[in-house]
Each structure stands twice: as structure tokens, then as C-alpha cells.
Amino acid sequence: MHKLGKVLVAALAAAVFGGTAYGYTTLESLDGVSREDVIDAPEPGEQPADGSLDILLVGRDSRTDQQGNPLPPEILRELRAGANGDDLTDTLIVMRIPNGQQAVKAFSIPRDSWVTAPGGNDKSKINEIFGRTKFAKAGELRKAGKTDKAEIEKQAITAARKATLKAVEELSGIKIDHFAEVNLLSFYEISKAVGGVEVCLNKATKDRDSGADFPAGRQTIQGADALAFVRQRKNLPRSDLDRVRRQQVFLAGLAKQTLSGGTLANPARVSELIAAVKRSVIIDSSWDLLDFVRQMRGVSGGGIAFETIPVVNPDYRYDPKHPTWTAVQVDPAQVRAFAASLIGTPPATPQAPAGPTVDVVNASGKDGLAARISDLLAEKGFKKGDTKAEAQRRTSVVRFSDASERAAEVAKLLGGLTVQQADSVPAGHIEVVLGQVYKGPGSSSGGGGAAGQGDQPITADTEGCID
Template structure:
């Protein structure tokens, strides 16, 4: 059963952003939060090179606290979670804060996004990279003669955190400045500490796996009910993508609840919030929270907007040997352009073309497809050729004249298209013809458009959802 999604990040987000609005002195006790050397410490006073302070918030599917101690059975029963959790990172949200501004742009990466594993040619779902790296690191340490189980586990988790961060950087093109990780318990406690959050559902819903059982309309939820709300994916029209939407709505409502003043004006609730963070949050070792809060003073709940990265295909069949296995196909070129657009930046300028010139023919009937694919290939180092449309055809093909190697590489890049030799293609060039069933990179518009055509979620705009 899939576990908690995006709202696990609420513990850190609420504490930090709440402090900016009501005085950073209440956050001094947060210096007791667990630290991990995941990111190299920057030079003092250094401004982020990309024009934005970027924070990776990770929600880990773990039945442990931040010291890797198992949660008591009574707590697991209250959470409606089984005793065994996977080493998965089911929540990945990047906060982008432009230099000198109090606007916060947040984007979610779906847990099943199909990405390259850092340092290898292999691919996997992004939420599996943590567990794969942890397992490999532990084996390497044992092979090197280490026997201390606690130390092996500690180093393996550090390696897993670093690999997850690297995967996010490679997909998004964003250089991560700070890292925060939370777990199941933190969300449960945070949602209770603020007295619950109001949500609104278009219709009643029920799901035995997550424990969700909610009527239609507006309602305030907390604790185990809030956990069930953000975990539910069954009986939702788009499964995990709708779950991401739910989690963003809940997190926006949580920010609004805290930053409106009712929570942080209550000393007892502030104390509960900070205690929950200290029990469950892990931060990178270089993050000076008090300095960060001074910089961010003035942020309000309405200044936080949540979006999701562009998705090419939410039902991507990535392994022909297992046709029922699915992932979320994403295009790094689109994702990088999207992430850059959130702070008004431009993605890195591609180097001079190293590959042949590629003409792209749009025979799919989808507006703008040829231009998007041409831009994608240019980002990969191929020369830009002509783009045009022609009468519809069902299938796609990559044609070449005298060199099949580049054509085969392009065909693989675009999702495994057929390759044909054709005398009609000019010497030294390649032609890509995109048919009606094409579902590869470029099929959806990237840039700054919200995924699936959705509008950004903000505390002021969240309405009823499925």
C-alpha cells in the first residue's frame, strides 16, 4: 500500500514560515533539530548562483523517528499504518525563493517519476533511489569489513539522502541549497498541533487502504483523518496525480491556518509544533535557521504557491517484459524549463550542436509538437533543422540517409521509435516523423504551464477538490 505523500513536509514549512510572520526568536529551540551533512556548506554570505534559494523537502516512508528508532505499536495503530515501511521517498517538493523576494514557489515531483539513477545509466522511479542506494551502500561497507550495524546504517542513510538530492538536481536543473526530511509521525503531530485544517470535497469518498472516509463539502480534519486524506489514491479519477493535488491543497490550508495568527499566537501550540519538529525532522548541517528566518521575514500564507512538474505520460509502461508495471514519464528538458520559469530564470544555454541536423515533421495533429521535440533535441546537442506539419499518420519513425547511429540514439531518446533508411533525407541529416500515437518527450507543453493544465495551489485559492 502506498504511504504518505506531499504533506509530510508541513512540519518544517509551518515552523519556518510561521516564524517569519511572528518573530524568529521562538525558533531558537529548533537548533536542537537533528542534522545531517547532506550538502556542502556554502561560503558565508554567498548568494545562490541561480538567483534562488532552493530547498528540497523530503517525506520519507519510514516507521521510525529521526534517530531511526522504531515507532511504538500503539502509535502505528493510531496512524493506521502497518509495521513495515519501505525505504521510499514518497514526497519530493522543491521550494524556490528568489533572491530578495518574499514569494515562495513550490513544485512537487510525482513519486513514480521515471528518472536516471545518479552516477549510472540505469533508470528507476525516483522514490526508489533512496532504498536502492541505502542497500548498495550497506553492502559495500560490509564488503569492506565493517561490522558495526548502527554505523553501517547511518552511513547508508546519508548516502541515500545524497543520491535522492542528486536525482532531483539532475531532473530539475535546480542546485539544491538546503535539505529537510520528515516522516509519518511529524505530519500526524503537526496537524493536531494546529487544531486541524479545513478542506472541501466535491463528493463523498471512502478507501479502506488509507482509512479515508469523508463526506462531501467543507470539513476540518486532523491527526489520523488528515493522514488518511493525504494518503488516499484509490477511488480518485487520476490516482496518484489527484493525490498530489489533495496534498498541495492540504499543505496550503495548513500554511494559511498557521500564518493567519491563530496558531502562533498560542504559546502552547507553538511549543507543540517545535517539539514535533525536533522529534521527526532532519536538516542539512549547513542550514542556519535563524538567519534564514531573518531573510524571509514578511512571507505570508498567500505568498506560497504549489505546482506539479509537467508530466509526459502518467501511465508509462517502462518494461516490455512486465506490461502492467507503470511509472510517470517526465521530460527533463520540460521540467528544467518549468523550474526555471518559477523564478523568471532561463534554462542553461545549450552548447553548440555536436550531432547532425534534425528535421521534425508533425503528423500527429497535436499543436506545437514538432517545435517542442526540436527544442528537446537541440538541448541534447543535435542541430536544429526544419519543422513542419503534414497529413496525419498513426505511427512515428526516425529516418536517416547514410549514418544509422545518430538516428538510433534519437529514436531511443524519443521513447523507442522505429528507424528507417530513406533516400529522401539529405546526407548527414536525420528526419523525425511524429505520428498520432506518439507519447514520448515533448508531447505535453512544458515551460511555466502548470501540469495537466491546472492552476497553482495557494492558501487563498484552494477550493473543493475530488
């Protein structure tokens, strides 16, 4: 989950006190961190081609330890986690570190983001790719005659990690250079090792599933409470998007606590932190942590900024047969442009409008909706037509006279609207009529922007409370 903070903390902590003999002696023990061949090793001295060192931090909702053994019942009770956990990736964060710079930009990918699975056309929530790949790989190995359960598990998990990494690369358009994974227990241990993290809530909140039970205002949390804080999604205004915000706030506070909260001046705490990382973190085989520490020297807690990828529709109904099933709809083109902008790389030149012309009618009563939809479709290569408001109606429709295939494309882009042929629509035009219940892309003023719809980047210096 938020376990990614571990590697962040260990590496950044090292950067601060790495100039001392004690620092380097302690950090060399990081060589004991578990490794796995998830990423091909780069050539010696090779610089990332995209101008940024990109690190994928994965948090797994796993009820096992580093060796794959089930966690004891007493530990599960303290973690407030059930015994039957799915193999889901509850947290996906990419850290972008521009070559030769010390500004660290990190962005979250909501766990329910609706994406195309690597190597095919199947769509799923991005957090399900790990478990599906693991299950499929295990079945493939058993079918091939493999019987060693431990070896099957090991190979299946490796395949799942690679598939998750590939999904992130395909969505974001960036090449991941390093990988780190943590789970429930590891986050629990790390948060205790640093002595807790201060957070602030706008109001009291409680959630039975995660175990969250917090008063309003500032408070320091660690262990099981910290885990509950970053896992809660129920009883939050924006559900999973607010959980992402919680994770970012906690990680920023974790970095601040480690870098400026007395942790580094306390050898016992540093040793406990390093030990917790070694017990619970898995990284790729090619990652030279000491070299990374040197690269990160001078970064402060406030030097890490957390954002969230652009979201089209946080309440996307992806299966007409199951209208209550929801996902987070994202546009890969928007996500790639956003990821590139974090290191100043200009996005690809937009596709030139190639028709047909799309006229948009706002019958929803929401100010500015027609203009937002017109802009959104223009980004997809459609010509801008007229925008106007009409008397309110409940439902939405896409009308055409002679452009049925492109009308179906527009309908799909807008979340699966009904398509109708209408002689009243001019030749070469498509007409989009937006009703009161329209909840597709652009339905709010946040449009295709960040999930937080106006949320500012989170850093260790961010003030104020959150939900």
C-alpha cells in the first residue's frame, strides 16, 4: 500500500546522513534487501533515455510475509486485516527524478483505474492485473508438469510483478527503471520504526472495514492506526480518490519525520528502520541503493511532491450487465502528457482535426458542460462545431445522419451513450445531446484534469487538513 514509503525513507534518509562514516556503514547493510529479476539491468553508466529516473513503488494487499508464509492470526488481528486477502496492488506510485536534478515528483495511479491489460485487448482494473497474472502463470506451470509449490509460487509472483510494471508503463508512457514492493506488515513496521507520522483530518471519521477510527484535527499515528488511515475508503467524500490523497499526505509526512524529525540523529531508530526495510521490501536486482543514495543527497522532505494522474470519470460504469460495478476511467493520452510534464518534456503534438464536426447541445443545466465536451472531443481529433444550451432533458444521446461509425466512437468516448440516426443532423456532422444524468468524461468542472479536481501537489510542507 503506502509501503512504498519504505524505500523512499531508506534512500532519502541515506542521502541526508550519507556523508558520515556511520551513515555509510549502516546503509551498506541495505545490501541485504530482498531482490528479484523484475527489470533488465541497464548498461553500466547508462542514463535513462526519457530524462528521468523512474521508480515504481507497489503496495500489495498481501497477508503473507517475505517468504510467502501466511501471517500469524495475532498479527492479522493487530493489522485489522482478514485472513483471506486478494493479490491486489492497492498502491501504485511512480517517482520521477530528473537526470542531474534533486526535485522529486511522484504520482499516484488509483487502484481502480480501468486499463488495457498488457499483451492483449482485455480491460480490467489495474490493481487486478497482479492477481490475474499470478493465477494464470501458476496454472500454466502446473499444466507443464511443475509440482514444486514453492517454485510455482515464486515464478507466478515474478510474472505478476512484471505484468503490473508493464501495465504502468503502457498507461503512463514512461520506462520504469527500478521497482520496489512492500505489503501490509512492512508498512506497519516502518511507520513504527520512525516513531509515527503527524496527520490532520477535517472531521472525525470511522470505518469498520479498515479499522479507521480517528478524531478531527492533528494527531500522530503509527502501526495499525497508520495502516487503517491509508486503507480507509468508505465514509470518505471521494472514496478511493480520497484514499489516494491520504496515502500521499502520509508518505510526505513519513519523509518529513525521517529527514527532519530526529530519526536520523537516533542510531537506534535508524537501525530499526533499516532492519524493517530489509525484512519486508523487495526491489529489482539491478538497483544500486548506495548509488541512488548519493544521487539523492540534499533532498529534503519538502522536496518530494505527490500528485495524481488525470481522471476522466471516477464513477465509470464499465459493464452494462452489472450497472453497479464501477471503475476509474482514465485516458492514456492525458496520463502520458501529465507524466511527461513532470520533468518538462513536451507532450506529443496533438492529432490534427480530421472530422467529422461535432456539435454539442447542453440539456443538462450544468454550466460550461457543452464547451468542456467540445474541447475533449477536439483533443481526440474531431472538429469543433456549435455549442448551445437547450431545455433540460434527463438522458443523453449521440445523433448522426451519415457518420455512424464515428458517432459510435464519440458515444464510446463519452462513457457509452445511446446512438441514434437523425435526418435533422447536417451531413458530415455529429450531434451530442447531454442530459441531466450525464456522468461521463467532462461531467464536472474538473473535466479531464487531476483526480482531485483542483487538489494541489502534496509535499512535507503542505499545511491544512484533509478528509
